[in-house]
Amino acid sequence: MARIDVTVDGVRYTDEVEPRTLLVHYLRERLGKVGTPIGCDTSSCGACTVHLDGISVKSCTVLAVQADGGQITTIEGLAPNGELHRMQQAFHDNHALQCGYCTPGMIMAAVDLLRTNPDPTNQEIRDGLEGNLCRCTGYQNIVRAVRAAAATPTGVTG
Amino acid sequence: MTQTVPTESANGTREIGRARRRKEDARLVTGRTRWTDNITLPGMLHLAFVRSPIAHARITRIDTSPAAGMPGVVGVFTAADLGAEGIGLPCAWQVTPDMKAPQRPPLASQTVHFAGEGVAVVAARTAAEARDAADTVEVDYDPLEPVLDMEAALADGANLVHPELETNRNALWVFDSAGAGSGGNVDHAITAAEADPDSVVIHRRFRQQRLVPAFMEPRSTVVDPTGEQLTMWSATQVPHILKTMTALSLGIPEHKLRVIAPDVGGGFGGKLAVAPEEIVTLLVARKLGKPVKWTETRSECMLTAHHGRDQIQDLTLTAGRDGTVTGLKVDLLADMGAYLGLVTPGVPLLGAFMFNAIYKFPAYRFSCTNVFTTKTLTDAYRGAGRPEATFAIERMMDELAAELGMDPMDVRKKNWIRHEEFPFTTVATLVYDSGNYEAATARAEELFDYPALRREQAERRRSGDPVQLGIGISTYTEMCGLAPSRVLGALAYGAGGWEHASIRMLPTGKVEVVTGSSPHGQGHETAWSQILADQLGVPFEDIEVLHGDTQVSHKGLDTYGSRSLSVGAIAMVKAADKVIEKARRIAAHLLEAAEGDIEFHAGTFSVKGSPDARTTIQEIALAVFAAHDYPEGIEPSLDSDATFDPENFSFPHGTHLCATEVDTETGAVRLRSYVAVDDVGNVVNPLIVEGQVHGGLAQGIAQALYEEAIYDSDGNLVTGTLVDYLLPAAPDLPDFTTERTTTPATSNPLGVKGVGEAGAIASTPAVVNAILDAVRHLGVIDIPMPCSPERVWRALRTARGGTAHTAGGPA
Numbered sequence: 008m009a010r011i012d013v014t015v016d017g018v019r020y021t022d023e024v025e026p027r028t029l030l031v032h033y034l035r036e037r038l039g040k041v042g043t044p045i046g047c048d049t050s051s052c053g054a055c056t057v058h059l060d061g062i063s064v065k066s067c068t069v070l071a072v073q074a075d076g077g078q079i080t081t082i083e084g085l086a087p088n089g090e091l092h093r094m095q096q097a098f099h100d101n102h103a104l105q106c107g108y109c110t111p112g113m114i115m116a117a118v119d120l121l122r123t124n125p126d127p128t129n130q131e132i133r134d135g136l137e138g139n140l141c142r143c144t145g146y147q148n149i150v151r152a153v154r155a156a157a158a159t160p161t162g163v164t165g
Numbered sequence: 166m167t168q169t170v171p172t173e174s175a176n177g178t179r180e181i182g183r184a185r186r187r188k189e190d191a192r193l194v195t196g197r198t199r200w201t202d203n204i205t206l207p208g209m210l211h212l213a214f215v216r217s218p219i220a221h222a223r224i225t226r227i228d229t230s231p232a233a234g235m236p237g238v239v240g241v242f243t244a245a246d247l248g249a250e251g252i253g254l255p256c257a258w259q260v261t262p263d264m265k266a267p268q269r270p271p272l273a274s275q276t277v278h279f280a281g282e283g284v285a286v287v288a289a290r291t292a293a294e295a296r297d298a299a300d301t302v303e304v305d306y307d308p309l310e311p312v313l314d315m316e317a318a319l320a321d322g323a324n325l326v327h328p329e330l331e332t333n334r335n336a337l338w339v340f341d342s343a344g345a346g347s348g349g350n351v352d353h354a355i356t357a358a359e360a361d362p363d364s365v366v367i368h369r370r371f372r373q374q375r376l377v378p379a380f381m382e383p384r385s386t387v388v389d390p391t392g393e394q395l396t397m398w399s400a401t402q403v404p405h406i407l408k409t410m411t412a413l414s415l416g417i418p419e420h421k422l423r424v425i426a427p428d429v430g431g432g433f434g435g436k437l438a439v440a441p442e443e444i445v446t447l448l449v450a451r452k453l454g455k456p457v458k459w460t461e462t463r464s465e466c467m468l469t470a471h472h473g474r475d476q477i478q479d480l481t482l483t484a485g486r487d488g489t490v491t492g493l494k495v496d497l498l499a500d501m502g503a504y505l506g507l508v509t510p511g512v513p514l515l516g517a518f519m520f521n522a523i524y525k526f527p528a529y530r531f532s533c534t535n536v537f538t539t540k541t542l543t544d545a546y547r548g549a550g551r552p553e554a555t556f557a558i559e560r561m562m563d564e565l566a567a568e569l570g571m572d573p574m575d576v577r578k579k580n581w582i583r584h585e586e587f588p589f590t591t592v593a594t595l596v597y598d599s600g601n602y603e604a605a606t607a608r609a610e611e612l613f614d615y616p617a618l619r620r621e622q623a624e625r626r627r628s629g630d631p632v633q634l635g636i637g638i639s640t641y642t643e644m645c646g647l648a649p650s651r652v653l654g655a656l657a658y659g660a661g662g663w664e665h666a667s668i669r670m671l672p673t674g675k676v677e678v679v680t681g682s683s684p685h686g687q688g689h690e691t692a693w694s695q696i697l698a699d700q701l702g703v704p705f706e707d708i709e710v711l712h713g714d715t716q717v718s719h720k721g722l723d724t725y726g727s728r729s730l731s732v733g734a735i736a737m738v739k740a741a742d743k744v745i746e747k748a749r750r751i752a753a754h755l756l757e758a759a760e761g762d763i764e765f766h767a768g769t770f771s772v773k774g775s776p777d778a779r780t781t782i783q784e785i786a787l788a789v790f791a792a793h794d795y796p797e798g799i800e801p802s803l804d805s806d807a808t809f810d811p812e813n814f815s816f817p818h819g820t821h822l823c824a825t826e827v828d829t830e831t832g833a834v835r836l837r838s839y840v841a842v843d844d845v846g847n848v849v850n851p852l853i854v855e856g857q858v859h860g861g862l863a864q865g866i867a868q869a870l871y872e873e874a875i876y877d878s879d880g881n882l883v884t885g886t887l888v889d890y891l892l893p894a895a896p897d898l899p900d901f902t903t904e905r906t907t908t909p910a911t912s913n914p915l916g917v918k919g920v921g922e923a924g925a926i927a928s929t930p931a932v933v934n935a936i937l938d939a940v941r942h943l944g945v946i947d948i949p950m951p952c953s954p955e956r957v958w959r960a961l962r963t964a965r966g967g968t969a970h971t972a973g974g975p976a
C-alpha cells in the first residue's frame with residue numbers, strides 16, 4: 008500500500024492505495040467519481056481522460072501513485088457552481104454527443120486542445136482528438152462544437 | 166396522402182420540426198451519468214470469467230481450487246456448480262421448421278466452441294481480486310479441429326461444430342418470386358439472357374467481412390437478489406426482451422424479475438442480446454444471496470459480444486443492353502458463429518427483401534444458407550441484413566454500368582421505381598408506400614456537382630495522374646420500423662413488433678410519458694417531449710420521458726431496427742389521443758357545454774362560439790386529481806395507454822454520392838467529398854436526425870475502409886483489442902454534406918420513417934463504388950473490404966500484371 012495525497016475537483020484526499028491501482032479506478036471506485044468512464048483496456052479510447060495539473064491524461068494510463076501531490080480535474084469538476092464550461096455548452100449546442108459515453112473524455116481532451124491551440128482549424132481539431140474514440144457521432148458535430156467553444160470568450164470557468 | 170397534423174404546444178409554436186437541444190445532455194456533459202458500471206450496492210461482489218483460449222476443444226478438467234484460496238474470493242463456479250448445465254440461452258427466431266439449433270450454455274461444461282467462451286466464473290470482493298483469481302483456475306483442453314471456413318464447413322465429411330446436429334448447416338431459407346407470385350422465374354431470365362446477344366449476365370461474389378459493433382460502453386450487469394424481486398441492471402438495448410427471455414430461460418416467474426437499462430452507452434444492435442454473462446451474474450447473485458456485478462473489459466467485449474455481417478454473397482444479374490434489369494439471383498452463405506443469439510439466424514433474412522432495393526426487377530430469387538463455425542456468434546449490427554443487401558445490389562448496379570459502358574446513375578434511373586408509381590409492390594412482396602428517388606437524387610447531384618467531378622475524372626485519366634478520382638453512388642432504401650406483428654409471425658419470429666406507451670397526467674399539470682422503447686443515445690427524451698408537447702399542447706419542459714425500467718415501463722419491445730419513432734412514438738400519439746378524449750368529456754362538464762361543442766387546440770379546450778369559456782388540459786389534470794366535480798359514469802383519471810402495431814414497414818431512402826482520390830502508387834484512399842440526401846419522412850428534430858446520419862455514415866464508411874474482425878487459422882481473434890481493430894478516429898473521417906428531401910410515410914400519423922440505420926446502410930457501397938470507379942480503367946475489377954491501402958495497392962499491382970504476393974509494402 009502507498010499513501011497518496013491528491014486534490015480532485017477541488018477536494019483534497021489522502022488515501023492508501025495498492026501500487027498497481029490505476030488512477031481511473033481510484034477515481035471511480037474509491038472516490039465515487041463515476042462521471043469518468045472506462046472504455047478500453049489498451050489506452051485507445053480516451054473515455055477516461057481527465058486533467059492532471061491542467062494537462063489532459065488518459066487516467067487509465069496513470070497509476071494513482073503517480074498522481075500523488077497532483078491536482079486532478081474530472082468532468083464533474085470542470086464547471087463548479089452548476090454552470091456549464093464553454094466546452095460543455097458547445098457540445099450541448101452542437102449536438103456533439105449521442106450516447107454520451109465518450110463525452111467526458113472528449114470534453115476534457117478538447118479543453119486541453121484549446122489550451123495549447125486556442126483557434127484550431129477543423130483538421131487540427133480532428134488531429135488533436137485522435138486519441139478519443141466516439142462510435143456514435145461520426146465526429147463532425149464534435150469538431151463543430153470545439154470550434155464553437157474556441158469562438159466563445161472564456162468565462163470564469165474556462 | 167393522408168397525414169394527421171398534430172396540434173401545437175401551449176405557446177402556439179410547433180415543437181415537431183424544431184432543432185431542440187437535447188434534454189439528455191445536461192447529465193451527460195457533466196458526468197452525472199448512470200452507467201451500469203457506476204452502480205455500487207452494499208456488500209456487492211464482482212465477477213471475472215475464465216475463458217477458453219482455444220476455439221474448439223473438449224474440456225477434460227477444471228480445477229477451481231487454486232482460485233478459491235485467493236484473497237477476496239467468495240466463490241468459484243463452473244456450470245455444474247451453478248446448476249446451469251441444462252440451461253440454454255434463447256434464440257427467438259426459428260427461421261425454418263427444420264432449423265438446427267445447438268444448446269447455448271451460460272458456461273461451457275463439456276466442449277468450448279469459440280475462443281473466449283466462458284468456462285468458469287469467480288466472485289470476489291473487488292474486480293481486481295476476481296480477475297487475479299480467475300487467472301489461476303486450471304482448465305485442461307483436448308483440442309478439436311476449428312471450423313472456420315463456411316464453404317469447407319458445408320462440405321461432406323467436414324469437422325462439425327456441434328456433432329449432435331450432424332451438420333454445420335443451421336438452415337436454408339429461400340424466397341422465389343415465381344413461387345410467391347410477385348415476379349417471374351429467375352432461371353428463365355438467366356437462360357434467356359445467356360441466349361440473347363442483346364443481354365448480359367453478370368456473376369459476382371462479394372464478401373461482407375465480419376465486424377465488431379464496438380459500442381463505447383462495455384457491457385455490464387448488476388443483479389441484486391435482495392428484496393421480493395430479483396433486480397437486474399444491464400447495459401442493454403432490450404430490457405423488456407431481456408426480462409421475458411431470462412424468466413423463460415431460467416424458469417423464474419416473470420413477475421419476480423425486474424430489469425433496468427439505466428444510461429446505456431450505445432448499442433448499434435450489439436446490445437440486442439441475452440448474454441451468457443447476464444445469466445451467470447443472475448445465477449451467482451441468487452446463489453450467494455448478494456448483489457453481484459459483472460463488467461467486461463474491452464478485449465472481452467470484442468472477443469465475446471456478438472459480431473455482425475460475415476456473409477459470402479454470390480449474385481447473378483441479368484439485363485438488356487439498354488440497362489434494364491431482367492432478373493436477380495442471390496445465394497448467400499451467412500456465418501452464424503458458434504451459437505445462435507436472439508435473432509442470429511434471421512439477420513440475413515432481413516436482407517432478403519432488400520436486394521431488389523429501389524428497383525423494378527421482374528424476377529428474383531434469394532437463398533441463404535446459415536452456417537455454424539467455431540467463431541464468436543454473429544447477430545444484429547446496425548442495419549442487420551439490410552446493409553449487406555444494399556452493398557450487394559449497389560455494387561451490382563455499378564458492375565452492370567461498367568459492363569455496358571453506361572453512366573452508373575443512368576442505369577439506376579432506368580430501373581428505379583418512379584415517384585408516380587407509389588405505392589409499389591416489389592418483387593420481394595413488400596409494399597413501398599411512398600418515396601421520391603428522383604428528388605433525392607437530383608438534390609444530391611446538385612450538392613455534389615456530379616458533372617464537374619466527372620469532367621475532372623476524365624481529365625485525370627487522360628493525363629495519367631497518379632492520383633485518380635472516383636465517384637461512387639448508392640441509391641438505397643431500407644425497411645424500417647420493425648415491425649408489423651403479422652409479418653413477423655409469417656417469418657416465424659418469436660414475438661410481435663408492436664410498441665407500447667402510457668401517459669400519466671400529474672396533478673400539477675406536468676406529464677410523465679412511459680415508453681416501451683429503450684434509448685441508448687438516440688435522444689428519445691427530447692424527441693418524445695417534442696411530439697407530446699404538440700399533441701397535448703403542454704410545454705416541452707413539462708414532460709418527463711420514462712423508459713428502460715420494467716417496473717415503470719411494464720410493456721415494451723425496446724429499441725432496434727429504426728423502430729423507436731415510427732412504432733414507439735406512434736404508440737405515444739395514440740395514448741395522447743385517449744388523454745385528450747378523456748379530458749374533453751371533463752372539459753364539457755366543467756364548461757357546461759355539450760361534448761360536441763368542445764374544441765381542443767394548443768392545450769386548451771374551448772366552447773364553440775363562446776371563446777371565453779375555456780380551460781386547459783393542465784387545469785383539467787388538477788380538477789381530475791381533486792375529483793370534486795366530474796361527470797357521472799367516468800373515472801376521475803386522464804391517464805391512458807396505447808399499443809401500436811404498425812400495418813407496414815416504413816421505407817426511408819436516399820442518394821449518397823462519394824468522391825474518392827486513390828493514390829495509384831501507394832493505394833491510399835482519401836475521401837474527398839461525401840454527400841448524403843436522405844428521405845426519412847417527416848422530421849421531429851433535425852439536429853438528432855443529422856446526428857444519426859453522421860454516425861451511420863461513420864460506421865458504414867468504416868466497413869468500407871477500416872474495420873474487420875480477423876481470425877487466424879487456429880480460430881483466434883487477432884483483432885481483439887482497439888489497437889488491432891481499426892475504429893475510425895476523427896482524422897479518419899471527412900466532413901459530410903447532409904440534406905434531406907421529405908416524402909412522408911403514409912403508414913403512421915406522424916409521417917415518420919426512422920433514421921437509425923440509413924447512414925450505415927447507404928455508405929459502404931458508395932465508398933467502395935467510388936474506389937473502384939477510380940481504378941477500374943486500370944483493370945481493377947474488385948477490392949475486398951476493408952479497402953486498406955495495402956489491398957488497393959495489391960489490386961492495382963495485380964491488374965498491371967505484376968505479382969501482388971510480395972511480403973513488402975508499396976514498391
Ligand code: FES
Pocket residue numbers: 044045046047048049050051052053054055056065066067068
Ligand atoms: S479507458 Fe482509458 S483510454 Fe480507454
Ligand code: FES
Pocket residue numbers: 103104105106107108109110140141142143144381430431686
Ligand atoms: S456519443 Fe456515444 S460514443 Fe460518443
